[in-house]
Amino acid sequence: MVKWTDSERSTIQSIFSKIDKDVVGPAAISRCLIVYPWTQRYFGSFGNLYNAAAITSNPKVAAHGKVIVEALEKAVQNMDNIKAAYAELSVLHSEKLQVDPGNFKLLADCLTIVIAAQLGNDFTPDVQATFQKFMNVVVSSLEKQYY
Amino acid sequence: MTMSLSVKNKDTVRAFWAKLSPKAADIGADALCRMLVVYPQTKTYFSHWKDLSPGSAPVMMHGAVIMQGVTDAVAKIDNLTDGLDQLSQLHAFTLRVDPANFKVLSHNLMVVMANQFPKDFSPEVHVAMDKFLALVALALSEKYR
Numbered sequence: 001m002v003k004w005t006d007s008e009r010s011t012i013q014s015i016f017s018k019i020d021k022d023v024v025g026p027a028a029i030s031r032c033l034i035v036y037p038w039t040q041r042y043f044g045s046f047g048n049l050y051n052a053a054a055i056t057s058n059p060k061v062a063a064h065g066k067v068i069v070e071a072l073e074k075a076v077q078n079m080d081n082i083k084a085a086y087a088e089l090s091v092l093h094s095e096k097l098q099v100d101p102g103n104f105k106l107l108a109d110c111l112t113i114v115i116a117a118q119l120g121n122d123f124t125p126d127v128q129a130t131f132q133k134f135m136n137v138v139v140s141s142l143e144k145q146y147y
Numbered sequence: 148m149t150m151s152l153s154v155k156n157k158d159t160v161r162a163f164w165a166k167l168s169p170k171a172a173d174i175g176a177d178a179l180c181r182m183l184v185v186y187p188q189t190k191t192y193f194s195h196w197k198d199l200s201p202g203s204a205p206v207m208m209h210g211a212v213i214m215q216g217v218t219d220a221v222a223k224i225d226n227l228t229d230g231l232d233q234l235s236q237l238h239a240f241t242l243r244v245d246p247a248n249f250k251v252l253s254h255n256l257m258v259v260m261a262n263q264f265p266k267d268f269s270p271e272v273h274v275a276m277d278k279f280l281a282l283v284a285l286a287l288s289e290k291y292r
Contacts, residue, residue: 030270031270031273034270034271034273034274035270035273035274035277052270052271055270056270109254112254112258113257113258113261113268113273114261116258116259116261116262117261117262117265117268118265119262120262120265123258123262125177125180125181125184125185125201126184128181128184128185128258129184129185132185132186
């Protein structure tokens with residue numbers, strides 16, 4: 001069981017209340033597809049991913065970014081048992097989407113960088129540490145059902 | 148990952164580095180501080196410091212030292228392996244830092260870059276910097292075994 005202090009809970013709530021979700025999700029997934037282009041293998045149906053400009057303006061990429069942030073919000077609402085909350089998502093990524101779990105860390109790193117850019121001085125080292133802990137739990141929960 | 152830098156990557160890294168140069172020492176200190184706080188296992192390399200807290204003298208000083216090294220690497224971007232030979236020997240034989248930690252520091256350097264230069268640290272700059280720092284790490288690992 002993951003233990004959260006009151007301070008960590010409020011930090012996570014605060015991050016998600018401060019970020020512009022419509023910007024952060026699309027920015028993070030675009031960055032992932034640009035910085036780690038092999039991740040494009042999972043988005044064959046998304047159309048033009050030919051270069052950074054195409055990726056950034058691709059509406060399917062943007063829509064998917066929002067889906068990802070909505071899923072993260074579900075984790076925020078279920079912080080005491082993200083593993084259970086993500087069980088179906090984990091099965092989906094393993095059996096249907098067949099995503100190499102190594103990619104979850106790449107997306108998490110891109111999210112961190114996008115949020116660092118958005119929050120400025122509010123993204124202190126302690127806030128970063130709490131966010132990293134949260135993303136570690138999210139990634140671990142997504143990997144849980146792989147076999 | 149030994150993906151080499153294109154001409155465009157090198158130009159992008161040099162241009163962004165010129166922009167951040169005035170704040171280089173601060174960036175180094177902030178990145179080091181974040182690494183120690185967010186990845187506490189890295190503190191094991193600094194047991195000889197009295198104070199590892201954010202803003203402490205050893206962290207500030209060492210952050211500046213690290214950035215001098217990376218600034219030097221930018222200047223030697225066309226041949227990192229030869230250019231960083233001495234630093235590689237230092238890391239391999241004296242410091243014996245597990246090379247996995249180079250990735251951790253690189254990530255934190257980029258977090259600070261995004262944090263302090265949100266408009267400039269575009270996806271194109273991000274990918275060029277990620278490649279560059281990975282190659283610096285590789286050059287630093289050259290002499291390990």
